[in-house]
Amino acid sequence: MQTLRISPSKIQQGEIEKIVKKLREGAVICLPTDTVYGLAVDAWNEKAAIKIYNLKKRTKEKPLILFIKDQRHLISLVKKIPLSAIKMINKWWPGPLTLIFKSAISDPWYLVNQKGGIGIRIPSHPVVNKILQENGLSLATTSANLSGEQSIKDIEELSPIIKEKIDLIVDSGKIPPGKESTVIDVTISPPRILREGEIKREEITKITKKPAGILFVCTGNSCRSVMAEGFFKKYWSKKQNKVEIKSAGTSVGFPSSPSSYTVQVMKERGIDVSPYQSKRVNQNLIDDSDIILVMEEVHLYYLKRTFPEAENKIWMLKEFTSNRKEGIPDPIGTSKAYYEKVADEIEGEIKKLIGKLSDN
Template sequence: MQAIIGTDPAEAAQRLSRGELVALPTETVYGLGGHALNLRAVTNIFRAKNRPSFDPLILHQSDTDRIFRYARRVPEGARALAEACWPGPLTLVLERQPTVPDLVTAGLGTVALRVPDHPLTRDVLSRVDFPVAAPSANPFGYVSPVTARHVADQLGDRIDYILDGGACRVGLESTIVTFDGNGQPIVLRKGGTPVEQLEDILQQSVSVRTHGSSRPEAPGMLSRHYSPGVPLTLVERADGSGTAEHAIVRFGSPARNAYEYSLSENGQLEEAAHRLFVTLRSLADAGYREATVEMVPENGLGLAINDRLRRAAR
């Protein structure tokens, strides 16, 4: 049975309360939501995505006070980031409360927490008295969905309801930050909140921990991820023109023919982030045998965009 696509936050909240799976729009990507304290619902999230149980989930709620209930201790830096960035594309990994199931955290002593910035989903979250676990609403390892139709195409027969909130504004997953025992901030995943912005808020440098662990500390840390189903070659600048078998994805210049795509003709990183997953998905849909993709500058959102491209190309 195919999932119902609708726009009713009340229905979405009721379905979550009953333990059903609901795809939810956020400013980053669509999430596959389930009652985080209901083990059957959490198990069904892993099953629907074919996601390994060692990969932890992010908990979502409608405001800072409600989501921090699930952390035992909140460092001063975490509170500063929450005040400045929530609601928004930032996830904080903190010491967890024992009420959070081991299945959600992959048995870790920490839990990932977020307040998303989308009016429909915040409405849903305000109606429920539990956190919602919501990884990206796509099969594990594949390109994240940024429209309700993307969700329906890949998971429509495995979930119950898709809340259609239009196209996602940011188009990249949230940045994930944790803190060491001395309260020093560490980025575990680059995403929709640039590292430079975090440093401005905290007034200190922020270290970035490389991914690739077979037992990740947070979602999105595996070295191979975001597969578009087409072999990618990453370059600084692409020579030649696209063909029916070989697509070219450009940045900072327009597409030259029907076999080329441009993440941003004017070189705008925000536009490139917004278009990234849609473009990668288009490559597979068009049936190209391979694609050459131009990298973007390594600053701001460019760090997260290039991170996704490198993992998609592995």
């Protein structure tokens, strides 16, 4: 068994490559997280995961926690990302928060519980974050202690039984004092705290009780984003959760009404957008939004460049609903028939979006 000492403030790329190589070979490693030391394997290597269960004497009914590098990985892994979860993700990821989602995958058994839930987290420790950035690697993890024993914050506390059976120890010194990650089940409404850890109940309640903000963005805020806002308000009105829905454009010179065809096709669908006045996306709109959904890749790049602090909140609409990096074309200057086609496409995506964001 090898020990690799890595300072969190002086991480060498060669050290990370050595760890990743070991993981890809099926190794079980002990590494630091932002809360405790943990055991980790390549998330998709079943043989390696079984090693963790055997050495910890852990029952198969207790899944491991999945560490991912960023929020975008959620789309292919979970069925729903409720607005309550999005608010917590924006506040505490990366950090000491584990969320249990409805899994979109049935395997592997060691990540998905018997009720179809999957626990996911993005930790904030620089060493594990560097590992996660390598070639899309994800980690199946658990605390580095025998089942029933206390978690450890110093490698010196590691059980000799575990030390003898793992392949690599990554020693980054003592983990600062604090509790384990807070675990919240977001498969039910309201979300249920399964373990109150570093993040306190009062903080969670404060965040989740505030109305969520959704912002739709296109170019001129006269066609696509107006349609998206209108459809969302129509279909979300039956939900219990209060949501503030707005739209804006990246290239709006002065307030103006939606295009005439936008007004017509929306009216035919029972939605009156004629009073709407376009507005340019600005810092206040960004700050007030928990999720920002854009129509094309050009909008994605513009917003990420202009508001880099909000990068993790910004998605292409189809990327979020269907895990497809496809845009919705701009109908400006085309026929009414084309507007109708775009409206139908947006309506379909909004229905998917509501299914993804709803609590039940």
